[in-house]
Amino acid sequence: MTSQPVPKVTADLWTVMCTATAVRRYRAEPVPDEVLDRCLRAASWAPSGGNQQQWRFVVLRSQQIRDVLTDAAHRTWEVMKDFYQLPAVADGAADPKSRVLRAMAEHMEVGGEAPQLVLFCVQPQRGTTELQQGGSAVQNFLLAARAQGLGAAITLWQDSCDRELRELVGIPDDWKVATLLTVGWPKGGHREVRRKPLSKVAVVDRWNQPWTVQ
Ligand SMILES: Cc1cc2nc3c(=O)[nH]c(=O)nc-3n(C[C@H](O)[C@H](O)[C@H](O)COP(=O)(O)O)c2cc1C
16 A cells, blocks of 8 residues: 655645545555654644643554443444434435535444554643643644544544553543544545624624624
């Protein structure tokens, strides 16, 4: 299998931000270390309280860890299917919801065999959540990935194998796993994010007073 040439970073920041959607289906080509290195570097540029940078970005390569994550993904998918009463999605259905469900099913079927896996760990600081502490590092990583043509998805399967993962990686007890990212070259293209209109989420002074440009 040939690896991809290192892509140039061509997309401008605005295009990157509005097309950095969750990508759950990947081609089999490996992600070159130089490309991953740029994503990790961007993650390390994120802000943190007091510039403490109490985070670790764990690139997961061990087959044993991949196997544990695959089992966790399969277990999580079974629970999700029941909990959300997810319908079986017809192969050909092309509406956005069916496509996302199909992609989620494939993502969790592939599980820990995604081309690249990166675990974000943080040492919680007083008064902050792990997402507040590490969230901007994750977002920096996602944007750097998108800028290079990669796709990535945040996942929470690792919750269901937390103990095993901690042991295998050697995560200290006072650190938390913030999230796991799967990363790879997208099977499809990148599309624009679908979000609520800005007037529903940005307000002026009062909770229900929509932001408008004057
Ligand atoms: C805290 C958090 C947890 C998430 N967990 C999962 C997950 O377990 N599996 C998954 O496929 N996507 C997960 N996502 C990705 C979201 O589903 C995705 O960002 C959201 O649906 C918006 O879709 P888009 O990025 O394609 O526009 C998570 C995102 C966040 C921020």
